[in-house]
Amino acid sequence: MECMPGTDEPDYSADEARWSLLMASAQAGNEADYRQLLTELSDMVSRYLMSRLGGYDFTDDCAQEILIAVHEARHTYDPRRKFRPWLFAIIRHKSIDAIRRQQARKENEARHALDSDTGRANANLDESVTSGQLINALSPRHREAIKLTKILGFTTAEAAARLAISESAMKVRVHRAIASLRKLMEAEAL
Amino acid sequence: MTKPGSLIDQLAGDLQPVKPVARRLGAGALLWLGLSAIYVMLATALMGPLRPGAFDQLLAHPRFLLECSLGVLALVILAQAAFRSAVPGGLSRRWVFIAAGLTLAWLLNYPFGLISPALEPSMLGKRPHCYLETLILALPPAMAAVYWQHRLFPLRPLQSAAAAGLAAGMIPALYMQVACMYAPGHILMWHILPGALVAILTPLALLGVFWCKQQPTG
Numbered sequence: 001m002e003c004m005p006g007t008d009e010p011d012y013s014a015d016e017a018r019w020s021l022l023m024a025s026a027q028a029g030n031e032a033d034y035r036q037l038l039t040e041l042s043d044m045v046s047r048y049l050m051s052r053l054g055g056y057d058f059t060d061d062c063a064q065e066i067l068i069a070v071h072e073a074r075h076t077y078d079p080r081r082k083f084r085p086w087l088f089a090i091i092r093h094k095s096i097d098a099i100r101r102q103q104a105r106k107e108n109e110a111r112h113a114l115d116s117d118t119g120r121a122n123a124n125l126d127e128s129v130t131s132g133q134l135i136n137a138l139s140p141r142h143r144e145a146i147k148l149t150k151i152l153g154f155t156t157a158e159a160a161a162r163l164a165i166s167e168s169a170m171k172v173r174v175h176r177a178i179a180s181l182r183k184l185m186e187a188e189a190l
Numbered sequence: 191m192t193k194p195g196s197l198i199d200q201l202a203g204d205l206q207p208v209k210p211v212a213r214r215l216g217a218g219a220l221l222w223l224g225l226s227a228i229y230v231m232l233a234t235a236l237m238g239p240l241r242p243g244a245f246d247q248l249l250a251h252p253r254f255l256l257e258c259s260l261g262v263l264a265l266v267i268l269a270q271a272a273f274r275s276a277v278p279g280g281l282s283r284r285w286v287f288i289a290a291g292l293t294l295a296w297l298l299n300y301p302f303g304l305i306s307p308a309l310e311p312s313m314l315g316k317r318p319h320c321y322l323e324t325l326i327l328a329l330p331p332a333m334a335a336v337y338w339q340h341r342l343f344p345l346r347p348l349q350s351a352a353a354a355g356l357a358a359g360m361i362p363a364l365y366m367q368v369a370c371m372y373a374p375g376h377i378l379m380w381h382i383l384p385g386a387l388v389a390i391l392t393p394l395a396l397l398g399v400f401w402c403k404q405q406p407t408g
Contacts, residue, residue: 029207038198064197071201073343076277078212089279093345 015040016083024079042067045091052134052185053095054151062098066091092185096178102150134184142177149174211342212277219273222338223265223361226331230362233327234369241315244368253308254372260296261364267292268360269335272353275346276339293360297382303374311373320370324362324384332358332392348393355392359385 019037026034045066049059069090077086135146148159149170160170211218234240248255271289274280299308317323335354344350363385370381 024210026205027208027210029205031202031205034205035198035202038201042198067197067201069343071204073278075208075210076212076280076343078210078215078277080213085279085282087278089345093278 015044019087020079020083023074023077023083027074027077027079038067038070041070041087048091049095050132052132053099054132054135058098058102062094065098066094069094088185092182095185096182099146099150099178099181134181137184138177138180141173142180145170145173146177146181212280215273215277215280215342216270218338219269220266222273222331222335223269223357226334226358226361227365229331230327230365234323234362234365237323238317238369239315240369241371244315247309247372248368251309257296257299257303257308258364258367260292260299261360261367264289264292264296265357265360265364268353268357272335272350272357273339273342275350275353276342276344278343278345293356300374300378300382303377307372307374309372311376313371313373315369316371317366317369320366321380321384324359324366324381325387327362328355328359328385328388329391331361332388333395336392336396347396351393351396352389356386356389358392359388361385 019040022033022037022040026037042063046059046063049063053059070087073090077083135143138146144163145159148154148162149156154162156170156174157167160167163170165173248258267289271281271285274285332351332355335358336351339350339354340347360382363381366377366381370376
């Protein structure tokens with residue numbers, strides 16, 4: 001079992017009651033409260049993604065997708081319940097979704113940018129990637145699989161060749177790494 | 191992507207008052223279950239007679255009553271779980287365990303019934319197409335549940351649809367306890383199995399809808 005790194009982040013639970021009130025007010029149509037809520041959530045989500053997944057281009061997009069999802073799902077929040085489980089269910093889902101999509105995007109880019117292959121092939125994995133806590137909390141094999149395919153942008157075949165394993169074994173490893181990430185996020189959010 | 195500030199402006203500008211639906215989720219699930227049960231009972235009665243003396247058996251045989259009561263309880267929890275799954279963070283692991291445990295406790299009655307049945311197995315009341323009735327009767331409630339789920343915010347729509355399909359499939363499967371012949375082997379094969387099949391058909395139907403929506407129009 002991978003161990004979680006120690007967290008020295010601010011305690012978001014202190015904000016929970018305020019966010020819950022702001023969301024209840026937003027549900028009633030109060031634009032100012034809603035703007036304040038989204039601003040606070042935007043900062044929190046960006047910091048969360050940066051610290052947990054690392055500072056990559058897709059985390060910015062992911063943060064915005066999370067805000068849009070919060071907007072679209074606002075009618076499903078029950079003000080009698082805690083805000084965090086509701087919010088983190090969305091964050092978790094959108095983050096995993098973004099990581100999954102990242103590989104498809106990178107594979108697509110790889111087909112169109114053969115010139116960059118040499119640079120990528122020579123990249124030292126640990127030096128070139130500064131990951132977030134959650135990715136660092138994965139086992140070395142899972143971390144390697146995620147970094148190669150989702151962050152450095154190797155195709156599954158390239159990553160498999162680099163690790164000297166079969167392509168199907170690489171796919172399984174990536175799938176398990178994502179499942180581990182999801183579990184880590186669930187454990188953290190509860 | 192737009193800058194966070196301008197996105198927030200857009201979203202705040204787009205704000206409309208909404209009713210928090212999650213407050214009424216439990217009641218909504220029960221309403222869906224109640225309406226679906228009434229529909230299944232009416233449609234079953236229209237398609238053919240119920241097993242003679244089935245309701246008297248409920249009173250005369252406590253184990254049969256327990257078996258049916260467990261089924262009703264499992265259905266209530268399954269319906270709640272199906273609707274909760276369409277709300278972010280609404281379906282906790284505890285809910286999943288309770289729903290799975292109760293459904294399993296209900297369904298295990300039938301394999302156990304192969305050794306020691308709650309009622310004397312009999313062909314009395316056999317419906318010629320009970321499997322087809324179970325399957326077809328479950329589809330409208332399943333579709334209604336999926337439609338309702340999509341008015342919420344299902345993060346995993348296919349899993350939510352499967353849960354809705356299972357809940358919907360088990361309604362006619364349970365009602366066949368009194369509408370069709372009683373024999374545990376027959377129940378497992380021709381009532382429960384088609385009911386469970388709806389849990390697979392519903393996400394497949396949803397996939398079909400997604401696929402159709404992605405096709406370019408015109």
